[in-house]
Amino acid sequence: MxxxxxxxxxxxxxxxxxxxxxxxxxxxxxxxxxxVICLSETFLKNHMKLARDPNxxxxxxxxxxxxxxxxxxxxxxxxxxxxxxxxxxxxxxxxGISIPLANGSNVCIYSVYLPGGTKNNEINNHFVKDIRTLMxxxxxxxxxxxxNAKHRFWNCKMANRAGTLLYNEYCSNNFNIYFPQESxxxxxxxxxxxxxxxxxxxxxxxNIVPEICNDLLxxxxxxxFNIKFQSTAELLENRGQFDYSNANWKKYRRLLNGTxxxxxxxPTFTTTxxxxxxxxxLTTAIINARDASIPKVIHNQYKIxxxxxxxxxxxxxxxxxxxxRRNRIPSLKSEINRMENKIKYxxxxxxxxxWSHKLKSITPGNQSLWKTARMMKIGSxxxxxxxxxxxxxxxxxxxxxxxANTFKNNHVNPINRVPAVYDYTVNATVTNFLNNNxxxxxxxxxxxxxxxxxxxxxNRLPNNKEPGKDGIKxxxxxxxxxxxxxxxxLIFIACLRxxxxxxxxxxxxxxxxxxxxxxxxxxxxxxxISLLSSISKLLERLILNRVNKHCDINKIIPDTQHGFRSGxxxxxxxxxxxxxxxxxxxxxxxxxxxxxxxxxxxDRVWYNGIIFKMIKLNFNTNIIKIVNSFLxxxxxxVAISNKVSQTHQIDIGVPQGAVLSPILYNIxxxxxxTNDSYESALFADDVAKFSANxxxxxxxxxxxxxxxxxxxxxxxxxxxxxxxxxxxxxITKRISRQIPDTPLPIFETSVNWCDELxxxxxxxxxxxxxxxxxxxxxxxxxxxxxxxxxxxxRNSKLDTKNKLLIYKLAIRPIFTYGMPALKGxxxxxxxxxxxxxxxxxxxxxxxxxxxxxxxxxxxxDIPLVKEYIxxxxxxxxxxxxxxxxx
Numbered sequence: 001m002x003x004x005x006x007x008x009x010x011x012x013x014x015x016x017x018x019x020x021x022x023x024x025x026x027x028x029x030x031x032x033x034x035x036v037i038c039l040s041e042t043f044l045k046n047h048m049k050l051a052r053d054p055n056x057x058x059x060x061x062x063x064x065x066x067x068x069x070x071x072x073x074x075x076x077x078x079x080x081x082x083x084x085x086x087x088x089x090x091x092x093x094x095x096g097i098s099i100p101l102a103n104g105s106n107v108c109i110y111s112v113y114l115p116g117g118t119k120n121n122e123i124n125n126h127f128v129k130d131i132r133t134l135m136x137x138x139x140x141x142x143x144x145x146x147x148n149a150k151h152r153f154w155n156c157k158m159a160n161r162a163g164t165l166l167y168n169e170y171c172s173n174n175f176n177i178y179f180p181q182e183s184x185x186x187x188x189x190x191x192x193x194x195x196x197x198x199x200x201x202x203x204x205x206x207n208i209v210p211e212i213c214n215d216l217l218x219x220x221x222x223x224x225f226n227i228k229f230q231s232t233a234e235l236l237e238n239r240g241q242f243d244y245s246n247a248n249w250k251k252y253r254r255l256l257n258g259t260x261x262x263x264x265x266x267p268t269f270t271t272t273x274x275x276x277x278x279x280x281x282l283t284t285a286i287i288n289a290r291d292a293s294i295p296k297v298i299h300n301q302y303k304i305x306x307x308x309x310x311x312x313x314x315x316x317x318x319x320x321x322x323x324x325r326r327n328r329i330p331s332l333k334s335e336i337n338r339m340e341n342k343i344k345y346x347x348x349x350x351x352x353x354x355w356s357h358k359l360k361s362i363t364p365g366n367q368s369l370w371k372t373a374r375m376m377k378i379g380s381x382x383x384x385x386x387x388x389x390x391x392x393x394x395x396x397x398x399x400x401x402x403x404a405n406t407f408k409n410n411h412v413n414p415i416n417r418v419p420a421v422y423d424y425t426v427n428a429t430v431t432n433f434l435n436n437n438x439x440x441x442x443x444x445x446x447x448x449x450x451x452x453x454x455x456x457x458x459n460r461l462p463n464n465k466e467p468g469k470d471g472i473k474x475x476x477x478x479x480x481x482x483x484x485x486x487x488x489x490l491i492f493i494a495c496l497r498x499x500x501x502x503x504x505x506x507x508x509x510x511x512x513x514x515x516x517x518x519x520x521x522x523x524x525x526x527x528x529i530s531l532l533s534s535i536s537k538l539l540e541r542l543i544l545n546r547v548n549k550h551c552d553i554n555k556i557i558p559d560t561q562h563g564f565r566s567g568x569x570x571x572x573x574x575x576x577x578x579x580x581x582x583x584x585x586x587x588x589x590x591x592x593x594x595x596x597x598x599x600x601x602x603d604r605v606w607y608n609g610i611i612f613k614m615i616k617l618n619f620n621t622n623i624i625k626i627v628n629s630f631l632x633x634x635x636x637x638v639a640i641s642n643k644v645s646q647t648h649q650i651d652i653g654v655p656q657g658a659v660l661s662p663i664l665y666n667i668x669x670x671x672x673x674t675n676d677s678y679e680s681a682l683f684a685d686d687v688a689k690f691s692a693n694x695x696x697x698x699x700x701x702x703x704x705x706x707x708x709x710x711x712x713x714x715x716x717x718x719x720x721x722x723x724x725x726x727x728x729x730x731i732t733k734r735i736s737r738q739i740p741d742t743p744l745p746i747f748e749t750s751v752n753w754c755d756e757l758x759x760x761x762x763x764x765x766x767x768x769x770x771x772x773x774x775x776x777x778x779x780x781x782x783x784x785x786x787x788x789x790x791x792x793x794r795n796s797k798l799d800t801k802n803k804l805l806i807y808k809l810a811i812r813p814i815f816t817y818g819m820p821a822l823k824g825x826x827x828x829x830x831x832x833x834x835x836x837x838x839x840x841x842x843x844x845x846x847x848x849x850x851x852x853x854x855x856x857x858x859x860x861d862i863p864l865v866k867e868y869i870x871x872x873x874x875x876x877x878x879x880x881x882x883x884x885x886x
Contacts, residue, residue, distance in 0.1 A: 007228045008079075008099065010109060012038035012144035014185075014198060016218035018072070019043070019050065020344050024314055025074075026053040027306060028215050034224070035076050036097070038111035038144040042070035046384035046520060051351075057641075059083050061095040061385060061394050064521060071095050071111040071145065083395030083643065084108060086385075087137045090126035091118055092147070094134065095394055107227065108138045112145040112201075120161045127165050135175050135203045142208075142227070143201040146185075146220065150195050154179040157193045175203045180210045184221050186325045194325075198223050215314075217321045242290065243297045244475055252293040253481040259285045260483035269494035272502075278491055279502055282484075282535075283470050290476055310346050313339060383512065383640060387521050400645035403512045404638040406523040408648045410603040413718055426612045433615050434628060449496070449542045454489050457541040461534060468533040469509050477534055492539050499625025505536030507647075508636040508655060530636065530657035540659035543630070546623055547663055556617055557666050560674075563684030564662035567883055570683055570760045571876065574821035577681050577690060577759070581731050581768055582824075584692035590732035592703040593690040594744070594751070595759050596710060597725035601685035602665055603653040606718040607631045610654075610668050617667070630660060673713050678706040688759055696730075696740055703728060707746040723749050727757040731768055762818045770822055774829040777815040778836050784811050785840055794846045803844040804860055811840065812868075819869045820876035827866070834865045 011034045015021055018039055029037060030053070037056070044050065044062045052058065060072040071093045075081055084096040087110075096110035112134070114127070134143055150156040151163035154177065159167070170177055178201075183194035198220055200208055208225045216222035259281070268274050306314075317339040324332045385392040386402050393402045461474040480488070495501065508530040518525035551557050562568035577593070584591045610631065614624050634655055638645040654661035665684060674680055678691040689706035693699045707726075714721050728751050730740055743750030756765045756772050763773035788810065790796060792803050815833050819825070834853075841860050842851055857864055863871065 007226050008035045008107070009033060009224065009226050010036045010038065010142070010144065011213065011216075011222055011224040012040075012111065012198065012200075013213075013216055013222035014040045014113070014146040014218060014220035016041050016220065017043040019048070020340075021216075021218070022051050023306065023347050024343075025216065026051075026056070027311065027314070028213070028222075029053075029074070030055060032224075035079055036099075036109055037074040038109065039072040039074070040070075040093075040111060040113035040145040041068060042072050043068050044070050044072070059095060059097065059395065061086060061093060061392075063093075064385070069093060069113065069115055071113050073097055073109070073111050083397060084110075084138070085398050086392060086394040087133050088391055089130035089133050091115070091122055092127075092130040092134070094143070096137075096141075098138070105140060106138070108141040110134065110137075110141065110143045110145075112143045112147065114147045114149065114162060116148045118148070118162075123161050123165065127162055128169055131166065131169055131201075132173075134201070135173070140204045141202060142206065144223075145199075146197050147199055147201075148197055149199070150197070153177075154196045154199065155181065155183070156195045175201060176205065177201055178208045178210050178225070180212050180223055182212050182221075184212070184223060186219060186221075188219060190328045200225065214322050215318050217318055241297060242294045244294060244473070247294040247475075247479075249293070249479045252289045252476075252479060253484075255289040255292060256285055256484055257481045260481065260487050269490065269497075272498055272500045275491060275494050275498070275500060276502055276504065278487070279504055279535075282487060282491070283472065283504075286472055286476055286480075287470075290472075306347070306350070310343065310350075313343055313346075317343065383514075383526075384520050386523050388523070396640040396643035397645070400638040400640045400643055402523045403526055403640075404510070404636075404645035404648055406526070407510065407528050407636070407638065408650075410600050411650050411653045413604045413606070413652050413720070426608050429615060430608045430611045430628075433611075434625065449489065449492055449545075451485065451489055453542065453545065454485060454492070454538065457538050458485075460541070461537070465534065466531050468531045468536070469507050470504070470533050470535070472534055474534050477538075488535070488538065492542055495539055496542070496622055496626060499622045499629060501539070501626055501629040502536075503633065505533045505539070506630070506634045506655075508532055508634070508657065510636050510638045512638060512640065528636075528638075528656055530655065532655070532657055537659050540630070543623065543626060544659055544663060546620065547627075547660070547667075550617075550619055550623075551663070551667070554617065556670050558670060558672075558674075558680075558682075560680045561666055561670070561682040561684075563682065563686070564666065571818055571821050572880070573681050573683050574760050574762055574818050575880075577688060578762075578764075578768070578821050580679060580690065580692065581764075585731070585733055585768065587692070588733075589692040589694050590696065590699055590730060590734065591690060591692045592699040592728065592730055593688060593757070593759075593764065594703050594707055594726065594728040595757055596687040596689070596707065597722040597727075598685040598687060598714070599720040599722045600653075601719060602656065602661060604718070604720065605652060605654050605665060605668055607652060609717050610664055613667055613670070627660070627664065630658075631655075631664075668717070669719075671713075673709040675705060675709065677702040680706075683760060686760060699730070700740060700744070704744055704746060707744065707751070711746065723751065726751050727754050728752070729754055729757050729764060729766055731764070731766055733767070760818075762821070769829075770825055771829060773822075774815075774825075774832055777817070778832060781811060781814045781836055781840075784814055785843075792840070792844050794843060800845060804862065807840060807844060808862070812837070816865075816869060816872065820873040823873055830866050830869070837862075837865050 009032075011029065011032075013025075015025075018025070025037065028034070042060065042062070044060060046062050046064065048062075050058060050060075055076055056074045057077055058072060058074050061070065063069045073095055075097055080100055082098045082100075084098050087094050087096070091114060093113045093115075094110050096108055098106045098108045100106050135141070147162060147166065148160075149162035149166045150158060150160040151167045152159060153167055153170075154163075156163065166177075177199055179196050179199050183196050184198040185195045187194070200210055200223075202208070206227055208227065210223045210225045213222040213224050269278070317336060320332060320336050320339070323329075324336060383396075383399055383403075385394045386399050388402055393399050458478055461477060463474060463478075465474050467473045510528045510530050512526035513529050514520055515525050515527055557565065562570070562573040581591045581593070607628075611624060611628050614627065631654070634650040635647050636650065637647045654664050662684065669682070669685075672680065672682065672687070678689050681688040681690065687710060689703065689710065691699055691702035691706065693702065711721055723746065726746070728744055730753050740753050743752045756763055758764070758776075763770070763776045765772045785792065788806060791798050791806060796803065798806075815836065838853055838856065841847070841856050841862065842849065845856065845860060847856060853864075862868075
């Protein structure tokens with residue numbers, strides 16, 4: 001039920017650095033019922049975190065380059081609002097929000113700041129223009145902040161250039177200036193006069209009376225005022241999260257049984273519209289039952305409760321600061337500084353105590369252990385303002401749209417040239433097949449999934465996966481009543497019989513995740529994480545079972561393809577390539593290896609190309625039709641902090657995050673060219689070609705042929721290879737002058753031979769010693785240890801058992817990955833890994849740097865690196881032999 005208000009209470013403050021004062025601000029805001037807070041001079045940078053309060057959302061515009069400055073807005077979470085695009089001003093920093101009113105209009109509130117050091121020539125050139133830009137940005141707007149503008153009209157002793165220009169603009173234009181009767185800025189230099197620098201500018205006739213707030217002080221006092229409306233502003237409903245741990249599943253199933261019994265009792269699935277209708281009823285029933293049977297909770301994990309003694313100290317400090325502003329007694333200033341440092345220390349101790357308590361509550365089986373570790377490894381999820389061709393995208397809606405456009409461009413194929421004769425053949429074949437083939441008999445055994453098959457697919461759904469657009473979590477599906485599973489089975493059978501994949505399941509909710517070591521202010525530095533409907537993934541799983549069965553019977557996927565195939569992994573492929581190279585060296589041959597970079601492979605797959613190949617491979621007609629329906633007319637939107645972008649259509653590419661996508665890509669590339677003169681190694685879109693021979697000329701010829709044949713095939717099927725990122729290496733024991741120094745004449749540009757390249761996460765060098773790889777993984781391991789240091793350090797409150805668990809499952813796999821494929825690696829390299837492990841264990845166990853290695857590992861119950869690698873290699877070999885025998 002929505003609540004209504006008839007006023008908004010606003011506070012604005014030049015905080016002169018908000019980080020050490022944020023908890024004072026939260027205390028004041030919660031106590032005095034502040035709805036909107038405008039901050040200037042936050043001194044924040046993109047990478048800096050700011051403590052959060054469960055009652056407020058924070059929007060920031062940080063300075064990317066220069067120090068100090070920065071503006072921010074805090075708004076109560078339950079107040080309906082929209083972040084506004086940053087006004088395109090030259091020298092005035094600004095960030096704003098829009099709050100809708102019940103009468104259909106909006107009130108816009110901006111936090112603004114003009115840097116104090118701005119030169120007069122810049123003020124002359126840009127200040128008036130910026131003020132006009134702000135005033136014209138939106139109607140019913142208020143601009144609150146420090147404009148560093150002095151004028152006698154607002155009680156300053158003298159005027160400066162910005163003040164004169166602002167006053168002249170005020171006199172000649174239709175806007176108002178509001179200000180408190182007291183000075184808002186008290187300079188620390190007693191020889192300088194106090195000034196009123198903090199103002200409210202508005203292009204509407206709001207009845208505003210700004211008041212000084214002496215409880216919040218920097219070198220500026222905070223100002224508060226109320227905005228009263230004749231109409232009312234609307235509040236959103238409680239934004240609590242569903243607490244599935246306290247769900248009433250009996251009530252959930254009871255509520256669903258009646259609805260589903262009626263649908264199952266009278267099924268009508270003769271058309272695709274019937275399927276859509278039943279899916280809509282199914283979704284609505286699940287959501288309604290969820291809302292009625294699962295409670296909501298508000299998580300206050302960011303709230304810090306300050307003790308009364310500390311609150312009293314803050315009040316005394318602020319009272320002394322008010323006295324000092326009037327009298328400027330030096331001893332009083334010293335006491336204020338002492339109290340500020342004491343308050344900062346006490347708040348820090350409270351935060352550390354809360355963190356320690358959280359860590360102590362973690363147990364090995366508790367998911368919070370991994371949530372905490374993942375959070376620290378991923379880092380801050382806050383996306384800073386993004387650079388675009390027209391300026392900065394600061395609000396979440398603008399960021400979402402900018403990133404969505406970037407993701408949309410990933411689905412534009414650079415090889416979509418004017419169709420050639422071959423393109424016409426493919427397109428005509430697909431069109432004729434889809435138009436001329438009638439539906440297969442519903443009794444076709446390939447098309448009839450069973451209840452056991454459906455329940456097996458349901459059991460494979462991960463419990464903690466986030467839901468797609470429909471909001472249905474996997475636990476809601478797993479707890480469906482019997483009639484619910486029967487209805488799902490009827491829907492899936494109808495989809496397979498009609499060759500139809502429902503439209504409502506073809507929309508993806510996409511979250512952007514930052515790529516490591518990339519500039520976070522660039523839209524291209526993010527990769528999409530797509531969330532699809534979990535129910536749609538059940539249907540995909542049933543289709544996948546039938547596609548896999550056909551592929552296995554007809555041996556469609558070549559043995560050289562190890563990607564997304566049961567019983568195959570990157571380590572299997574690495575072992576195959578490295579064993580081939582080692583055997584070549586033993587035979588006194590040299591080996592050429594080229595890795596081809598396929599550009600955005602999954603995002604740019606040609607739809608008709610997939611269907612054409614499935615037709616030629618004699619897949620079941622209805623399977624082809626439902627795959628065609630699955631691929632077409634897909635869409636997505638990007639979501640950032642509950643704000644979403646425009647919806648975009650996807651015209652090419654298999655959907656990211658879909659169960660079917662990997663096998664469809666493997667089918668699409670199943671006929672990559674092969675030749676007796678070279679070998680192939682594929683892992684999904686990672687393509688490697690290699691050849692061994694005793695002469696440099698023959699190696700060069702084989703690798704060139706392999707690359708050219710692959711390149712021609714890729715161009716034919718509209719797959720783009722990035723020649724600039726394609727690498728080739730010559731592995732040999734020969735002396736350096738016998739190593740080729742002429743580039744390979746491939747693609748539009750030649751490919752140079754390199755001394756090392758990375759393939760499937762392993763750095764391969766030209767001598768096959770793997771020394772470079774060891775250095776690479778040690779560097780990665782040290783980065784991971786540094787990120788997880790608060791959990792693993794000597795001062796961490798996490799118990800030793802959990803520290804060792806994190807080490808074994810989050811750090812050790814980094815440097816042991818791929819080791820079964822590198823069998824026989826030199827002991828000197830293993831010693832480097834052992835030193836890295838020793839340092840980590842000494843930190844975890846809080847031991848001396850001189851601790852005996854054997855005792856250290858015995859106490860930790862962790863084997864030495866060499867022993868552990870031998871163990872995982874032995875297990876890998878045993879499984880490999882067993883699979884070959886089967």
